[in-house]
Amino acid sequence: MGRQRGPGAGSRPGCVVRAMSASQTRAAVADPGPGSRRRTWAELLAGRVKRQKLGPEGQQKVKESAVRLLWSHLDLSDLLLEVDGPPRKTLCLSQWVSCSGPEGCADPSSSLVGCALRDQASQLGVPVAVLSGQVVASGLVRICEADAGPSPEVLLTPEQRNKLSSLLEIAQNLLAHSMFSRVSFCRELWKIQNSLLLEAVWHLHVQNIVSLQELLESQADVQAVVAWLFRNLRLLCEHIEAPCPHADIGRAVLTDTVRLLVLSGFQKGVDLRRSVKLEQTPQVAAAVLGRMLTFALEALAGGMKEESPEHRTARGWFSTFSGHTYRGIISTDSPKRFFFHTLTQILTHKPVLKVSDAVQMQREWSFARSHPLLTGLYRRLLVALSPEELVSHMQEVLETCEVNWQHVLSCVSAMVVCLPDAQQLVTGWVARLLARAFGSCDLDSMVTAFLVVRQAALEGPSAFLSYADWFQASFSSTRGPHGSSKRALVFLFKFLSDLVPFEAPRYLQVHILHPPLVPSRYRSLLTDYVSLARTRLADLKVSIENTGLYGAPLSAGDVAEPHSQASQDVEKAIAVFMQTGKIPAAVLEASVFRRPYYLSHFLPALLTPRVLPAVPDSRAALVESLKRADKIPPSLYSSYCQACAAAAEMGPEGAAPGRKEEPRSAEEPLGLLTAALGELRALLTHPTQHDGLLAQMAVISERLGATLGLGEDDSSMEPVVQLSVLAPELEGQEQRVVDLLLTSFCQNLMAASSIAPPDRQGPWATCFVKTLCRRRLLPAVLTRLCQLLRHQGPSLSASHVLGLAALAVHLGESRSALPEVHVGPPTPASGLPVPELFDSLLPCGTKESSVLCLK
Structure with missing residues (x-):
């Protein structure tokens, strides 16, 4: 509001006199000069009356002159902001609006601020409610812009907060006396939205002056509303995760805002308090919530540092998915609908990965290797949704949308790890997928089943059975889904064959060592696949003969160092030899049919140099039995005997020269x-x-x-x-x-x-x-x-x-x-x-x- 000059028609001199601030009154009184006692306003008027007796016309001229003087200095915005000064300690703020004394309480027109607003509205020819909305909006902006630093802010300083509290108390009293227009107020706020802080809007909402729904609905430009709210929420999330003295206020603002957006955006309803149907707010709420989640997911995918602004923003936003945020609206269906929407958005965010990528990379998406913020978000969703609802919704998304396989499979890992009955749940889900896949040769269901079960197996035995156990249980009997017809068998082996170029060695070994049960007349399907898988292992320089003697497939680490599996095979062979007194059949078979593994790994593990005991133990007895059966090359046996003799000469301290010192990297x-x-x-x-x-x-x-x-x-x-x-x-x-x-x-x-x-x-x-x-x-x-x-x-x-x-x-x-x-x-x-x-x-x-x- 600019300063208004001239008394105009219909003014109330007495009211305007009361509206002048203390500083302006002192400025209007002449200085009596040095050496004179400063006289009061009453003494000046009394002396004036004694010197000059005024008639009715003279008194009227004096009043009009006083009105012109006061109007020339009156600024309603300053008047409202001055309420924060010392008078607030002794005067109830309602007196500034409603009345100046007990006798005038019934008539709002006799109030100080009320009269000033009515006078100026009369001068301008506008309704007083419209003018009051404009004046309060101007004061709110001046408070938000005060102490503004170079960096963008979203919270008020303590001084700004105190001034705003006083201003809003005046606005409440104006509202109570029907002297405040919400429509005009909202319109003025959107004109200066770049200077408007979210905390100030939150105070308007909490103190029932203007609700956030009404403010969002009052702006016709939806994109402008979304941009303003998204910017403020992003800054607020970053602010509360950084060390700051007022983080508790920021969390309250964020919690209330998110709660309101969820309630408005995911439940069709009516603002019962004002009986105003809000149609634009759901659109704004859904758009803002979606943009915030997208920003957080892209920040995680970008690999930002932990203390970067993006990381703090993502951490702050994900914290809003806790149960505390939705306390009070949990009885409605809005939170659940919002969580389903969020899960859909996560699973379909930037679906750039192909199935072949998922087959090769899913090991990197286990629970322990996924980003902690993402797994934390999954855990909060698991709390809000029942396991059955979660699986059903994931299946629906997989059937209807292009998905981000990294997010899908990391969500499966979180479900397997965090849900107590996840193994039974996932097993049932995979069984239904396989039944659908073989029933209609549905490749999508087949892909999903294998990826899901492999992802679950990555979480270890405490969470899910191994992939080898699942594959055997599913396909190693006539009751398997593949045994219904030749068509099902062809579908299975075509699927496995298409996976071969992308498979990890451990899965190919499982398929070879524990093949599906196939009727003899269809044996060629299995042999063709095994030949293809063996060729792929040969290209990877991983021989199936490197697999353990007792049918245990190598783990990821064993592929690189098969001697670790050989040590286990040696212990098992010694145990069997102790029980039977005979060379184990698996060892004899390996010496003939799997000779590369037998010579390169098993025998070196068995013939580890050591101090031989005086009375031959089971290991020594097995070595001698193999020597008599010509299963140990003479040169290798001679080297073994020499190394054992050298170990005996070195004594107990050097008794195991073949055992290398643990590398330093093993300590990590x-x-x-x-x-x-x-x-x-x-x-x-x-x-x-x-x-x-x-x-x-x-x-x-x-x-x-x-x-x-x-x-x-x-x-x-x-x-x-x-x-x-x-x-x-x-x-x-x-x-x-x-x-x-x-x-x-x-x-x-x-x-x-x-x-x-x-x-x-x-x-x-x-x-x-x-x-x-x-x-x-x-x-x-x-x-x-x-x-x-x-x-x-x-x-x-x-x-x-x-x-x-x-x-x-x-x-x-x-x-x-x-x-x-x-x-x-x-x-x-x-x-x-x-x-x-x-x-x-x-x-x-x-x-x-x-x-x-x-x-």
């Missing part, structure tokens, strides 16, 4: 595993963080695999585990890893028990034990338990005994899924289930052992 995976286990313990001590336990177990499984070279197919269990009770031994790296795991389990149990009883600690212990039950890890764990319980039992601390007892209980829960354990010296021993193994390891022959058994 172990350190990462230690850190992951420490984070799990920290989560257990904070009850509010228990929703992240399953996610942390996925990280531990990933790092455990990297430490020991385990793959997703390592969860396939052998039917028998051989355990040497008298002299259990472990390799150095294996023992360090197993000790770390067992110690962590005991510490976690104690930490969790200090917070909650065992039945309220969640599924962390069950998942932890499932992680230990891997094909190459379980024998090492049982060997270490044998060392501890049978040979070091009395020296264990109380916490260790308690932890091992709990471990025994959880192993007992998994009894049906665990192999039998053979214990004892070279004579054959009957197999024992794992739970009964503990009974055999705890003899009660002495007082100390009896006490340990009781504990």
Whole structure:
């Protein structure tokens, strides 16, 4: 508002006099001069009356002159902002609008601000409500622009907040007396939208002056509204994630704004408070929410640094998907509709990846390797949607849209890791996909089924069965979906053949070692595929002969270093030789039919130089049996004998020259595993963080695999585990890893028990034990338990005994899924289930052992 001059018609001199500010009044009074006592306004008027007696006409002229003087200095915007000064401490703000004293409360026209607004509206010839809207909008803008720095702001300073509070209190009183036009006010705000701060708009909404819906609806240019709100929300998300003194106010603004946008954009409704149907707001709300999610997803895909503005914005926006944000509207269907919309947008964001890309890259999209912000968003969606709804919606999106396979498969990983019944849910989903695929030769369903089950298998045995186990269970019997007709068989092998150029070696090995069951008359379909798969492995310089003797496919790490599998095969061969006294049939077959693996990997692992015992042990006996059967080349056997003699001369300190020192790089995976286990313990001590336990177990499984070279197919269990009770031994790296795991389990149990009883600690212990039950890890764990319980039992601390007892209980829960354990010296021993193994390891022959058994 500019300054208005001239009294005009219809003015109220008395009202305008009251409207003049204190500073303006002092300026209008003449200075009495130096040395004179400053007289009051009343004394000046009294003296004037004594010197000159005015008649009615003279008094009227004086009043008109006073009005002209006051109008020349009156500025309503300044008047409103001055309310924040000292008078606010002694005057109720309603007096500035409603009345100047008790006798005038019933008549708003006698109020100070009200009279000033009415006078000026009369001069301009506009309704007083329109003028008041313009004046309050002008004051709001001046507050927002005050103290504006070079960087864009979205929150007010404390001083601005105080001024705004006073201004809005005046606006509330004007509104209560029907002297305020919301329409005019909103129109004025959009004229200066670049200077309008979101917090100021939030205060208008919270104090019921103008709702955000009404403000959004008042602007005809939808794109301008979307751009303004998107800019402010982005700045606000970045602001609250940076260290700042008023982050709590920013979170309140963000929470209320998002809640309102979700309620408006995803539920058709009416503003019942004002009975005004809002048609434009849903469009604006959906557009803004979509742009914010797109910005966050692109920021994640761009690989920004953790403290970059984009990262902070994404982190702040994803935090709005927590249950706290939607408290109060959770009873409506708006949040669920919004979550479904969000999931669709995530799954279809920039679908540039092909199926072939997904087949080759999906290992990099596991839960532990996905961005933490993205997995955190998935976890919040999993809380809001039921598992059945989630799977149904994902299937609907896959059927109707082009999808981003990275987001689809990382979402599958999050579902498998975070949902307790995910294995059954995913298995049922995949079974339905296979039934549809073979029923109508639907290639899309076939692709989805294989990608989903492989992604689930990447999360380890604690979350899902291995790909090898699933493939065998699905296709190794006549009840499989492929056995219904020749058409189904042709469809299966064509699909597998088309995948061959993109397959990882571990999947080709599974298909070759555990092929689908095929009737003899269709055997050519299988042989053609096996020939193609073998050719592909040869191109990758990975021989199928490198596969373990007992049919265990190599993991990702074993493809590069097959000797790690050979060491496992040697231990199994020695165990079988101990039971039967004969060379195992698998070893004899490998020496003929898989000679490259036998000569290059198995024999070097068996003939590791060492100090030979005085009484030949089972390993030495197997070596001699193979030598007599001419299964060891003479030169290799001679080199072995010389190396063993050299080891004996070096003494115990150099007894294993063939064992190389662990490389320094091996410590890095172990350190990462230690850190992951420490984070799990920290989560257990904070009850509010228990929703992240399953996610942390996925990280531990990933790092455990990297430490020991385990793959997703390592969860396939052998039917028998051989355990040497008298002299259990472990390799150095294996023992360090197993000790770390067992110690962590005991510490976690104690930490969790200090917070909650065992039945309220969640599924962390069950998942932890499932992680230990891997094909190459379980024998090492049982060997270490044998060392501890049978040979070091009395020296264990109380916490260790308690932890091992709990471990025994959880192993007992998994009894049906665990192999039998053979214990004892070279004579054959009957197999024992794992739970009964503990009974055999705890003899009660002495007082100390009896006490340990009781504990």
